[in-house]
Amino acid sequence: MAATCVSRGVLCQALSRCRCSGGNLRQISARDLDLNHRQQSGQSVTSESVAGKRLACWEKVSRPDFTGENFQSAQGGGRGGRILWVAVAFSLFNSSDEDQQDEAQRKEDEIILLLKKAKLSLHRGQLQATSGFLHQAVALAHQTHNTQAIIYTYSLMANLAYVQGQLDQAEKLFKAAMSFMLSGGTPQDDNAIIEMSLKLATIYAEQNKAELADHGFRFCTDSLEAKLQKQRELPAEELTEEMKALRKETHLLLGLCLDSRARYRASTLHLNQARQDYQNALNICRQEQGETHPQTLVLMSDLATILDLQGHHDDALALVQQAVDLSRSNGHPDQHVLLGNLAGILLHKGLLEDSFRFYQEALSLAQQTGDQEAVDKIQEGLKEVKKKREQERKEEQNAQE
Template structure:
């Protein structure tokens, strides 16, 4: 019996991919992580050095130092609040920090704090606020002399495109994704030099740019999947997976998530055999590598087995996935897996009815 795409979507889902933040100026703005990567101008959650002093007047220096210390303390408190899940409290600290950033006319601090506020608004589902805050941060970046094709600007543009996609503003979303893709592809073409002639810094920047291109492809693929443009979504996932394999390796957690996402798209397109081969590879690698989202991969494999009619195998993987999801306290995954188990039971009941009807004839 043929099944609709919507029916299949209830048993398999695309996991929101966990690419690391790749732009040099916005490192750690999403996760609040304390470890920076190499690159000039990096701003971290803690130990922030904003260079406020330009006057020789001792009183002004003391006042500036006081405000800098207060701003850093507020950012530390915001980080701790996010870690504790106290997002409203974190928002309050960030609003206080951005006031101090404006008072000291510190463009770097303003950009950084606005980007944190925007990310926080986004995870809280406050998309209109997130849009305005990202635009404000980008405005300060551009007015401060940051080039339009800087990776930090492109990453922020990608976040705006993702917001427009979630707000069903299709034209703005498509324009945003296109700007990001074209800008990154042009940069990579311009920076094309033999590997042996690249400096360490040039090599790191090129890798950063390629990872950001992979993130763009991944984000656009999820958008296209949500609008059921499955052929285009497949192409984007394949390109993103190729980049991730080259830059991160075959067993990197992001590589395995992309394999799972691509398998989901193949499954939705009715290519169940191809989907099963790919998801089986991802699951096997995830077992050996200890993937943090192994329950998601197992859940997707169970869904694909369900669509192939292998109900007993499907239940086995759903149950394993459910146990791991509960241990990870991933309630969204738990709900999806339970929906899949219900669908398995519905399929069993349907098959029993068909068998009974056939026997009566």
């Protein structure tokens, strides 16, 4: 279970992008986790020792997305600093000389045009062209000493590098953007700083830099919890609508951090800690987004995955069944993923006919949505069901003989 744009104000936006659209679908196998655990503990691993252990959950593996829609002010990343980039005027020039002002405006317009071209190229899947436009934009931003444009473009370049798997380059660019923000007066606990820190922690997790990853995740969660505590201490009559909106945004960002850390902890087989993080993330999503929100259902499925890995198959089945039932009545963009999870848990419980039925339904939906990776994983599950059926038939024949 591995771990999204510079500014994601709400958990539903952030995680639905990661898991419900545009991400890479990956099935996290209990077989792989069991193999890793046995290798770490020095136990021998055989095909029999891991056969049939399949984790029933798929999840979208998030690469930070690149939308180019929000722009973080160099003076702070609060809601007031976020404005639509296609309309932003980067002008910070005070020269009284009209020619200089015209030249500055021309370069601003050129930066904006380059960012628009970058976004369009990315939408078309032309990553090399996207990179070229962003490099031109950041060069112009440096020439005009436009700190806002530098920060914004660096963050987009970092996201693009991460999408392309260039983790070292993404790390450098995120750090550069954060350095400009902090030197410009952005508080260390600003949500934009924490979001970039979360991406760095995710990068370190993928690079197996455990100490840096742990420190990064801890910084994010501790900073957000302290920030929320300060907000809770404010008298209710002093809270403006903007302050209430910021509190909700901060709370949801904490949920995102907990979810990301849970996936990291599960991948390193710290299942009890992963279970607690998933539960806390689920509680936040339920509180802020509601019981039937698509991300709530995804988190229910993720938590069921951990319960299943820990051998709590009945609890896992009850939770994922609830998620599937809610997805049927309210709709869900990745219903086939939830159904595949349900089928896998039923397989673990030995309910092969029910497992086969839900795998078939999941396969049909995955084919309709064109999700080939999900199709491949579901077909693997169906093969496992077939294998179990054959084993049961052989056991029955041997018993009769």
